[in-house]
Every structure is written in C-alpha cells, then in structure tokens.
Amino acid sequence: MNKSVIVNKSCALKGNIEVSGAKNSILPIICASLLTDDVVELSNVPDLNDVHVLIGILEDLGKRSMFEKDKLTLYPTDELNINIPIFISETASKIRYSILILGALLAKGHEVSLPLPGGCSFSERPIDIHLEGLRKLGATIEEHPNKIIAKSDRLKGAHIKLRFPSVGATENLVIASTLAQGVTIIENAAREPEIEDLINFLNSLGAKIEIEEPGKIKIIGVESLIKKQSIKHKIIPDRIEAATFIILGAIAAEDFITIKKMNVTHNLAFLNLLQKIGVKFEIINNSTLKVYKSTNLIGTKIETDIYPSIATDIQPLLAVLLTQAKGESTIIDSIYPSRFQYIKYLNLMGANIQYLDSSEGIKIIGETKLYGHKVLSTDLRGGAAVLLAGILAENTTIIENSYQIFRGYSDLENKLLGLNVRLGNSSDKILQMI
Structure with a gap:
C-alpha cells in the first residue's frame, strides 16, 4: 500500500547534508x-x-x-x-x-x-x-x-x-x-x-x-x-540529488546550508543557471558547496537538453524555485515534453503555472505564496518538487504516493531531519506515515 508523508513549513534550515551515490x-x-x-x-x-x-x-x-x-x-x-x-x-x-x-x-x-x-x-x-x-x-x-x-x-x-x-x-x-x-x-x-x-x-x-x-x-x-x-x-555522487538540496537551501535556509560529497563539475550548467536566476552559493571545493537563502530571484527561460545542458530530471525542482522569482519564467522540456503532470499539484498549493503545449512548455508567474494541500507524487522528481514546495508552504502538506520520492533519494528522512525539516505533526515525531 502506498503511504503518505506529512510536511510542515520549515524555513529555518541549517547544517550539512551529504549527497549519496548516483x-x-x-x-x-x-x-x-x-x-x-x-x-x-x-x-x-x-x-x-x-x-x-x-x-x-x-x-x-x-x-x-x-x-x-x-x-x-x-x-x-x-x-x-x-x-x-x-x-x-x-x-x-x-x-x-x-x-x-x-x-x-x-x-x-x-x-x-x-x-x-x-x-x-x-x-x-x-x-x-x-x-x-x-x-x-x-x-x-x-x-x-x-x-x-x-x-x-x-x-x-x-x-x-x-x-x-x-x-x-x-x-x-x-x-x-x-x-x-x-x-x-x-x-x-x-x-x-x-x-x-x-x-x-x-x-x-x-x-x-x-x-x-x-x-x-x-x-x-x-x-x-x-x-x-x-x-x-x-559510485560517483548523484548530481540530481545535489541539485535538489541546493534548491532546498536557496528557498528554505535560515542563512545557508552546506552540501557535501557532491561533484561540482557534474553540475556546472545547473550552477550557471542558478547564478542567472540569482541564487547565492559559494563553491568551497569540487565536493563541497554552501548555498545561501536567496531572495530577489529573477524569472528566466529554461530549456532542458542532453548533458551537459540542464537535465530533464531537474526541471520540476526548478519550477518550485521559480514560483519565488520575480516576473515570468518558462520551462521547455526538449527531452520529455509531457513531463509536467506535477504542475497540477503545485497549483493546488497556490502556484500560478500554466501548461502551454509540448513545444512551449510551461509558464510560471512568480512571487506566489504557497499553502499546504493534499497532493500527489506523480513520479520521482515530481514528488521531490511537491516535497520542496511543502517545506516552503504555509501549514501542512500531505503527499500521497510518496514511495516515488524514496526511489531516488537515499536515507532522505535522516538527511532532512539533520537540516531541521519538519516532517510530521510535531518536532517530537519528525516523520509520520499515514
């Protein structure tokens, strides 16, 4: 039976988080x-x-x-x-x-x-x-x-x-x-x-x-x-997991969080894009990066493509980030043009995202406040997107079909716990599966 994860707003994250193997x-x-x-x-x-x-x-x-x-x-x-x-x-x-x-x-x-x-x-x-x-x-x-x-x-x-x-x-x-x-x-x-x-x-x-x-x-x-x-x-570090944690820090850190055991070189196109959007980070060495709470984000146009361009697996995570950016953004997925099922659930949480068509992708109107809602993990990265949104959103979010998320993130509960993410109904019971 698929279980659900309860997520509460957690916008004072701090500490270190390690990236697992790919x-x-x-x-x-x-x-x-x-x-x-x-x-x-x-x-x-x-x-x-x-x-x-x-x-x-x-x-x-x-x-x-x-x-x-x-x-x-x-x-x-x-x-x-x-x-x-x-x-x-x-x-x-x-x-x-x-x-x-x-x-x-x-x-x-x-x-x-x-x-x-x-x-x-x-x-x-x-x-x-x-x-x-x-x-x-x-x-x-x-x-x-x-x-x-x-x-x-x-x-x-x-x-x-x-x-x-x-x-x-x-x-x-x-x-x-x-x-x-x-x-x-x-x-x-x-x-x-x-x-x-x-x-x-x-x-x-x-x-x-x-x-x-x-x-x-x-x-x-x-x-x-x-x-x-x-x-x-x-096994090399998981570059998509690293990207997920970097976006998490940008939207929910108290000041900054430190990402360890990643490979910066494998994420260069992603990091260059984040600079364009306005995310603040500091590369300590090729395996360690600090990402700071980032405000004054700027909307942009993104198109996924084959490596070394922006990976299709990252675009649902970027959509969450861009809900907090000024102005209008677009995301086109040239690899999987239909990979936007998750936007239905971000919109339920207060996002303003419109699916245009397979060639023009989605349009995101930024600076929207997100609110907790019952949502669905449509797939692995779509699930990670609603998890990020739930951490940012007011009140409580319930994510159904959550097993999809754990298909791609090793030891996720303990990693998030280490950053003070509030999963569950209270700080005493961090994770509640229902």
Missing part, C-alpha cells in the same frame, strides 16, 4: 557485474528500492550479495545453462533499468525472456533504441505485448549510430559490446557522467572501452574479462 550510476553497474566471475565490491551505494529490486533479480540469476551501509558486495554468478532460456521474474517490470540485464546476458551468450521494464510514467520512454542496437550486434529479438525474448551465441562488433543519445541505450550497448567479437563504435552516444562511471567500472574488469570524443565510444571486444579475484569501485 542512482543512475549504480543500477547499470549492478547489471554490468553479470559480465564478471570476480567478486565486485561497490562503495558509495545509495540505499534505494530500485537497487534492492535489481539485487533481487541478480540473486535469482545466481548472484550472492551483501549490502551493509553504503557498501555492496556481489559474488560470482553460479554457472547458468546457456541452452535453457533464462526467465527474468516479473519483478523486473517494476524498474526501467532492468532492461540493461538484457545486454549483459546476451553478451554472455544466453537466451533471455524479460518482462517489459517499468519506472516513472511521465512518458512512453520506448526501448526501441536499445533493441535496434542489440540487433545490430547480432542478437535475435522477439517482441511480445508484455515481454521480450532474445538470444545470441556471441555478439559481433558493429558501427551503431543512435538516432537519439539515449542514456539507457548507450549503457546497454556498451555492456553488450564488452564481450562482442571485434570492434563496436557507438556514435551519438549519451555523454552523462554516469556513462563514464560505467565505462570506468567495465575497464577495471578488463574491458577495452574508450571515449574517443564527446558522443563517440569505441569498444574493443574481449574474449573474457581478466580474473582479478576482487574488483573495487566507488
């Missing part, structure tokens, strides 16, 4: 661990539901695991019979990243039956780019209404140009090509830091992968990965 980095790396028979030791791992779901799927495939604090150890997979199709459980349909299991198992020469992946529902987010690329590598794929059946003896290197720089498809094809025969070139590949983190992990296993230039990846297939007994890898 959700969009750990998930593909867990899938890629299927390629090796070594023990894999991962650190800075976020404690998220999607991580646990994926670990469960790998355990069904024979992996053993141990997850303590932020450390995940994955032990070798028991030998699978490649003559028998591997049926991935329906659990895989709960998370979108389960599609990357396909590339890993095809690279190992297995026949796989995989349910169609799930995840946030703000867009269709088709997987055809994944399947087209895997077919070019030599996989035979049958598409059914609720599942995919795929097989290969051994994939063969190919020249693949993606029609769109899909992050998931890039990751899937990089994983699949690692053990392919010959050379694979992926052009128009995604450029996100999480792609680089995956490549660094695979290279530590003995893969031969090089980013030749932005958007172009070369993979020289290897017969097998080097046996090293144990591989250690630290």
Whole structure:
C-alpha cells in the first residue's frame, strides 16, 4: 500500500547534508557485474528500492550479495545453462533499468525472456533504441505485448549510430559490446557522467572501452574479462540529488546550508543557471558547496537538453524555485515534453503555472505564496518538487504516493531531519506515515 508523508513549513534550515551515490550510476553497474566471475565490491551505494529490486533479480540469476551501509558486495554468478532460456521474474517490470540485464546476458551468450521494464510514467520512454542496437550486434529479438525474448551465441562488433543519445541505450550497448567479437563504435552516444562511471567500472574488469570524443565510444571486444579475484569501485555522487538540496537551501535556509560529497563539475550548467536566476552559493571545493537563502530571484527561460545542458530530471525542482522569482519564467522540456503532470499539484498549493503545449512548455508567474494541500507524487522528481514546495508552504502538506520520492533519494528522512525539516505533526515525531 502506498503511504503518505506529512510536511510542515520549515524555513529555518541549517547544517550539512551529504549527497549519496548516483542512482543512475549504480543500477547499470549492478547489471554490468553479470559480465564478471570476480567478486565486485561497490562503495558509495545509495540505499534505494530500485537497487534492492535489481539485487533481487541478480540473486535469482545466481548472484550472492551483501549490502551493509553504503557498501555492496556481489559474488560470482553460479554457472547458468546457456541452452535453457533464462526467465527474468516479473519483478523486473517494476524498474526501467532492468532492461540493461538484457545486454549483459546476451553478451554472455544466453537466451533471455524479460518482462517489459517499468519506472516513472511521465512518458512512453520506448526501448526501441536499445533493441535496434542489440540487433545490430547480432542478437535475435522477439517482441511480445508484455515481454521480450532474445538470444545470441556471441555478439559481433558493429558501427551503431543512435538516432537519439539515449542514456539507457548507450549503457546497454556498451555492456553488450564488452564481450562482442571485434570492434563496436557507438556514435551519438549519451555523454552523462554516469556513462563514464560505467565505462570506468567495465575497464577495471578488463574491458577495452574508450571515449574517443564527446558522443563517440569505441569498444574493443574481449574474449573474457581478466580474473582479478576482487574488483573495487566507488559510485560517483548523484548530481540530481545535489541539485535538489541546493534548491532546498536557496528557498528554505535560515542563512545557508552546506552540501557535501557532491561533484561540482557534474553540475556546472545547473550552477550557471542558478547564478542567472540569482541564487547565492559559494563553491568551497569540487565536493563541497554552501548555498545561501536567496531572495530577489529573477524569472528566466529554461530549456532542458542532453548533458551537459540542464537535465530533464531537474526541471520540476526548478519550477518550485521559480514560483519565488520575480516576473515570468518558462520551462521547455526538449527531452520529455509531457513531463509536467506535477504542475497540477503545485497549483493546488497556490502556484500560478500554466501548461502551454509540448513545444512551449510551461509558464510560471512568480512571487506566489504557497499553502499546504493534499497532493500527489506523480513520479520521482515530481514528488521531490511537491516535497520542496511543502517545506516552503504555509501549514501542512500531505503527499500521497510518496514511495516515488524514496526511489531516488537515499536515507532522505535522516538527511532532512539533520537540516531541521519538519516532517510530521510535531518536532517530537519528525516523520509520520499515514
């Protein structure tokens, strides 16, 4: 059963908050661990539901695991019979990243039956780019209404140009090509830091992968990965979580809050935008930033695009910030033009946001006072947006379908508690789930 979170106005936040490992980095790396028979030791791992779901799927495939604090150890997979199709459980349909299991198992020469992946529902987010690329590598794929059946003896290197720089498809094809025969070139590949983190992990296993230039990846297939007994890898910080906490500080700090364990370099476009809007912050070093309570914010026009531009995952959070800015703002999402379901609930809280159309996005009239209301977490980042709004709003906000928020923010309750965010009916009972 989905539970609700109660949020009370909290506009005197202070202290430090640490950024966890990247959700969009750990998930593909867990899938890629299927390629090796070594023990894999991962650190800075976020404690998220999607991580646990994926670990469960790998355990069904024979992996053993141990997850303590932020450390995940994955032990070798028991030998699978490649003559028998591997049926991935329906659990895989709960998370979108389960599609990357396909590339890993095809690279190992297995026949796989995989349910169609799930995840946030703000867009269709088709997987055809994944399947087209895997077919070019030599996989035979049958598409059914609720599942995919795929097989290969051994994939063969190919020249693949993606029609769109899909992050998931890039990751899937990089994983699949690692053990392919010959050379694979992926052009128009995604450029996100999480792609680089995956490549660094695979290279530590003995893969031969090089980013030749932005958007172009070369993979020289290897017969097998080097046996090293144990591989250690630290997951990069979550840049979307860092952006969330920076906006939180800008709208609700008493004076300032300090964001630690982030990667400033990964958030440069976002930080440049915040300067334009009028958010005050100080970069201490590449992993630490102070963000100050910011007034006199200025409305602006924002358009999301592929990395290194403004990420689509950040736009719902920016919408909350811009409700407090002077004048009119617009946000256009060129990646997912329909990703604006959350504005219905911000408007219930007193925001003045109008959806124009898929090409013009939304218009925000700023300097509006927000009030608590019963709202819905439409998806992961839409949920984070109404949570930020609830922290800023007068009175009490009740967020239903709140599990969506916790899909992307590790240990969120304790992190917010450390800043004096008031979740629940009183300071004595910080978090109340109803």
